[in-house]
Amino acid sequence: MSGPFSIREYLRPLPLPFCSGCGGLTVMSEFLRAAYELGHKKLDKFVFCSGIGCSSWIPSPHFIADSVHTLHGRSIPVATGLKLMRPNLNVVVFGGDGDIVGIGLSHFIHAARRNLDILVIMVNNMVYGMTGGQVAPTTPYKTKTTTTPYGSFEYPLDAAKLAVTAGAYYVSRWTTAHSKELKNSIKKALQMQGFRFIEAISQCPTAYGRRIGFKDSGEMLKWFKENAIEKTEKANEKDLAGKIVVGEFIQRKRLTLGETMQRVIEEAQKNEN
């Protein structure tokens, strides 16, 4: 590539949507850096799809690219229509934890089951940030939020583990304190075909961090760094308990939905003749 990476090359000249210290900016820049390092000077081979929530504003309308900003939780169904009918485009979904595994959970599971050839990047800030900090399916047990003033009485969902079980092609999890690993994982995923899921644990100092005792985003990043543990063959459940487990969780080979669908079309047309 000629010239150094400049995030502005990929963005419309609009004010960015993030609060100060938001992890969304890290995810945005690491994605664009990954695209840049893979040689994408422009994003014209991509179509971005997102739902409702702070992280859904990462691509839309900021990326100079085709972007479809959908309803809350419905980015994956829309991406299904886009990808099946435009198989040559890289369809990338951005969404938050509420969007992807709260209201949109069933679509997430089914897309992984079908091995729909899309990359889903879930920015997990463990809270409903845009609406002011309500409990999410990912909020840790006992955490105080605006709708759990006495502490959350539910156990959180492990979205990455679920994606593995549902049949995803590639699954990884990193935090915004692991920006390099995150970028490398995105790069890797962008070169694969199948349902790829990357969970980026991210800080929301505004609607989450400051309410649970973190002074600023820096403290949250420190918390991520100190609590993260990479999943290895040796690590047992006990070592991982209470930690943020990061790393790559699966990489398997299966036909994509587009490929199995193409077989159906060939079969239907063969019987014709």
Place this chain on the structure above:
Amino acid sequence: MKKLQSENIHFWQGTEACAEAALKAGCRFFAGYPITPASEIAEHLARRLPQFGGIAIQMEDEIASIGAVVGASWAGFKAMTATSGPGFDLMQETIGWAFMTETPCVIVDVQRLGPSTGQATKCGQGDVMQSRWGTHGDYAAIVLAPNSVQEMFELTIKAFNHAEKYRTPVILLADEIIAHMREKITVSSTKGIRIIDRRKPKSCDKAFFGLEEIPSMPAVGEGFNVAVTGSTHDAYGIRFTADTQVHRQLVERLNNKIQNHVADLSDVETYNIDNCEVGIVSYGCTSRATYETVEAAENKKLKVGYARLRTIWPFPEKIVRRLAETAEKIIVPEMNLKQIFYEVERASRGKADVISLNKIGGGELITPEELLKKIMERTKN
């Protein structure tokens, strides 16, 4: 057979006619979820669409189905889903999104008897107001109501044409009776049927959400960097979530692009509307009793006229008003509790006595005898 059925006489079920018409209109993507009495449309297209290189997929629910349909439309293809009341409920949010993003697509609602699970296999016409007002916010709907297998075919094509021309979701409001009955149908040659495709942008175009009444529509992957959003946006697709002017301009245009074209969208079969004592305003399966009733009334020396609505929304007010100018009474037979009745009353502006005839439960049609009885009852007064 891969080839489209042409210039043939068939004995088809309504759902089959709808599916074949979709193919003829150029539909290449279908997504749906099983539901009585609409599943046959999905089953037929699951077999037929791949023969045309198209895709039919069963999604995890109706929300996903219509989401995929909107995605396919932005991929540049004509797309459709088919459902019934409970599924139509689930689709409402996305219908609003399709309206706001100006996405052409067709939603077939084969009405069954609600509310809720009601009588799931029986016919009803209870979704008339839902088809107009189902999603939140100010919006305008185009809704067509067939009354025969022949019209299932013709109005499905028309639904696609309106969707493409006006860049908006169009609802084919069928019902269990029309969808499940078998009738003779004549499919004319391809030449005889006009197919409309969305207007594509020129390479220099940038405003896909304004400036013109109905803007051109690119597909993703064509290099236009189109930003699609259901949030309030300007002509270029950029979000303005607080600006008064941008919102007003957008939402007024979206409503006007339909309301200003009522004449083009109106599709009403009329008979004797300027010379009758009693009028009938009907639509869908209930309108099938009209013809025999008129004949029987004429035998009794009573002048009866009718307006049969093939377009329900936008409501063809002018024609109904014309009928009210001459008719003393207008009967509105419906298999619901007065859903179109109040529209007819409003359009009549007190010039005719508007009388409701409704029947709900069990899925039985209003018979010509019942309709005639209502006409005679009232004319005695």
